Amino acid sequence: MHRHTEAIRRYVLHARLLWRAAPVHSVLSLFLVVAGAASSTFAIIATGHLVGALPAAVKAGVGSQAADRAWWWLAMAAAAYVLGPLVKAAQNAVAQVVSARYLRLVFGMVADVGTAPHGIAHLENPEVAGRLDAIKRAMRDWTFVSGVDWTWSLLSIRLGGVGSLIVVATWNWWAALLAAGSHALLAKVYGAWIGTIFDDLLEVTGNQRRQASYVRDLMTGAPAAKELRLFGLADWLVHRYSTAWRDAMTVVWRNRYRNLRPILAACAIMLVVNAGVFALLARDASAGTVSLASLVTVVQALLALEAFGSLGDGQSALARNTSATSMLVALRGRIGLSGLPPRSPAEPVGADPEPLRTARTGAAEIDLRDVAFHYPTRTEPTLDRLSLHVPAGQSVAIVGVNGAGKSTLIKLLCGLYPPDSGTIRIDGGDPSADEATRNRVAVIFQDFVRYQLPLRDNVGFGAHTRHDDEAVLARALGDAGGTTLLDRLDHGWDTVLSAEYAEGTDLSGGQWQRVALARALAAVAGGAGVLVLDEPTAALDVRAEAALFDRFLEVTRGMTTLLVSHRLSSVRHADRIVVIGPTDDPARTGTGIIEDGSHEELMAAGGAYARMFSLQAARFAAAGASETAVDPR
Template structure:
């Protein structure tokens, strides 16, 4: 990707320079050597920044950029023309020429007022074009270009948070950086014009003094801004922690627990502590950046300004020339102020772009780059899906899956059980291609998934994860998310809602399928935990209706009551007939209906067979089943004497199989 190699090279050069500079200082390096190293480092940084901005500028389009630069040039020349016109009018006061010079000044002033809104419109258009391209790039990469393992890395999360924050505010974005860079055209045009006028009015020495004042003042400002941008980027982890606590305190996601558990004071103290961690560091580093160094630059610029004024005062020129020269020197001195249209946008906006490049680089290096699937492409297994001697771990010191072999014949149902941490959910992530095995392979009809189109493979899945999402969208989209191209299939959506027991809910909603499932929107309604889980099941079944051939359900009935669970599994085999299905569950009332049951332990499959076969062998499955059966029998005996003898009978009570020990 353009810019990444340069960035890594720049980072490495920066680290080498810092180490070298530290070594020289430790050995008593001379001041000239230190300043040479400093100058080389800053030149490299500015060249790198220029390459980044050039890449971003391409998103705006040549025509728009050229037009914007031309308007900025006019805006920069207008104050110079005004300054020259007023000065010469003063010189020729009382003559006909003064009227012409005053007309020039008035025209320049009028042009400046007319150009200002045009500058704003064109600049905003540049920003919008660049930001639209960057947002598309960020979204495309996050959803398609990065592996899940890459996105879960903390350094990627820090940079993603920085990029997201920029686009949420819509002010300090990569597009704003391009806008700010182009706006410097007016400033530097004004400076060059002022130096030309100063040379004419008071001679080259006055112009040299003005140029030195401008360069020193600008260098001090840009150096401070550059260092401050590094400070802001270095605080990304602390700021992410503080933002998380703030969102936790102000959002509705955790509001019930915060209030019922009495966590308000604790959360308030935590918020203060996290923000102090950011602000204390910020204030300390700010004093270092804007303290002594900034005073030194200010004093140097002030001395240069005094020298320039003395040169003008000693020059043998008339009062008009002196007036023009003084105005030009003042403009040079103003290069030490912050340019609101450029400086902040350049530092923070380019920082957001750099964060985007870095997160792409880091995330991509953690795994293979997925191939792009054709729209609607789906890879359907014909014979079997197999995990062959798969080894995988999130850290190098612990393998979650260690030599796992598992065969999923097409058209059959498989149930997967195991204790907590056995790797069941990790297995699903590997099966779907979200993670890549460190050794071994996931094979589809004998072909290694690494050689196939992962997007097309994932399109074959209908999945309900244990932590399924609750979309704050209308009911229609909540069901159709698994096959969004068919969101207008009202008949299919209604049918799946009926199959999972939500037909009565649909009749109660004021706007039917178009009712938002959130109280935060007008006319919206929230659902109970059990209703949300049924909705997640309807989403998976809707995907099967529209062609998904592999169904994965991770604890699909965890939030359903006993009757709801029993009803669902009574019809489960009918709902998934001909579909390759994998069900993960704690409850043996669920797994005993599968064609094949697999026990996962120690990262491997330790037992496999039907329910009757596994009970007969007396292994781990039989012991876990016995625990649940005895617990249910105890609970049934303590409740109603009319409860059925079979703890996993197809009844409302049967679905209440306890959850002890099965995960």
């Protein structure tokens, strides 16, 4: 009963999605489906009457009333058989429009899961990430797309079955119900079997299949090809892939074979019932209670009752579709989104979104008061009652040992996580709740994205409202030290930064650093009031990192800037240095601010910062580092 109720709920959801995506075309498709079903039923009736009229027409001869009746039924049958394909062709044409809009709607719903919530905690949740990955994989499969197209064909077949049921009922109503019911029983059992398999693929095997797919991609992709050959990993990866895939599919295979028994039983019942119904029809025909016309008509209708039964690939494709969309709607509800979007997107596919606009420009003020935060997977807080005020236009370096919470602090400042307690304000706005406030912050993270898109986009993404303004882009790239990079690209701003594309090119690590820096600098033109470097130069040597930070401070003078680095020599020229780490307060289990001042002040104080700086300076000096890069004065 639960499976049957769930199937009905999924079909209702499917109908709502079709209506939300293309209401007018869905109604037109439904009309054509009904017309097609009616034409197929009428073709059965007309054929039966034609066959029944032929003996009398042959006996009476041409020109007789019986012959005219036969000619009339021949014309009706021909019209029905011609009309059916025409209606089917029209239905397919309209269905393609519905399918395209439906797919745009559901793909947009998937994109919302990744982008609509500003926070990223849900994407870091293994269960949510696993379900989202399973949904994306299901929607890339051909059965998901064909499931939308099959909707109308399956409905047409089912409605044709209703017409056939009515025809058979004119002979014997209870025999008609028995025959149709036997087919429906098989369809129900088969549908439950298919639904269980698809649900297992999406819900139970998500993580294992992700691991198997990851190993497969390692074996077949370019990024790992060198190490795979160098370390002789091919055989090990093949074994790991087969093991992971077998573990993932064990549940599916077990349920698949265990649930075959009800299907076999339903097949046996259908065979027995239909054999009995045909035997009953033969008895009535031999007794003369059924005319030749009725016999032919009822036989055709009985054969057409298979429309109530299992419909093979079409039914499987629709089950795959409804299983994936049902999980998608449930996942959206779990992360706080509405199950269905308010309406189908009105803008054409490929249209650029309206540029985001901010209410304020210029340097922004930052104020954090008693901020506490802990990750869901940890019991101890990462930050505990941290307070920090940064006046507009000040450059501040955030330093501390690994794990002190530097990057977490930046993510909170960006609104990627809401604090557990306390307040975070940028020019008085809350970045976790206000999009205009979030737009005031531009960050280059250590793992910044290397977009496989033109240079124009890689830089312009930072400037929400000035994306196509080449003067803005050129200034940002020049301030980042990337002018020579632009001169070397064959197609200038339109060069795709990936060697995987025709006429594209890849960049060196240092060149990507400049592009990422230009993206942050371009954000100023888009309204950013706080610029953050969160250890994006960790892969560079000390001298290169120090030069980049110094250039950043030079070109952003007058802006509010935050620099995060574990190399203290790179950030010593900031106006102010804030050291975070474990405090002396026994009541606080997380980290907080333990020192705050300029480089000179902190060195004179001889505290944690001075000790860390001197230790790094000594290590770099021993390694032959530049005296300029390590001079603690």
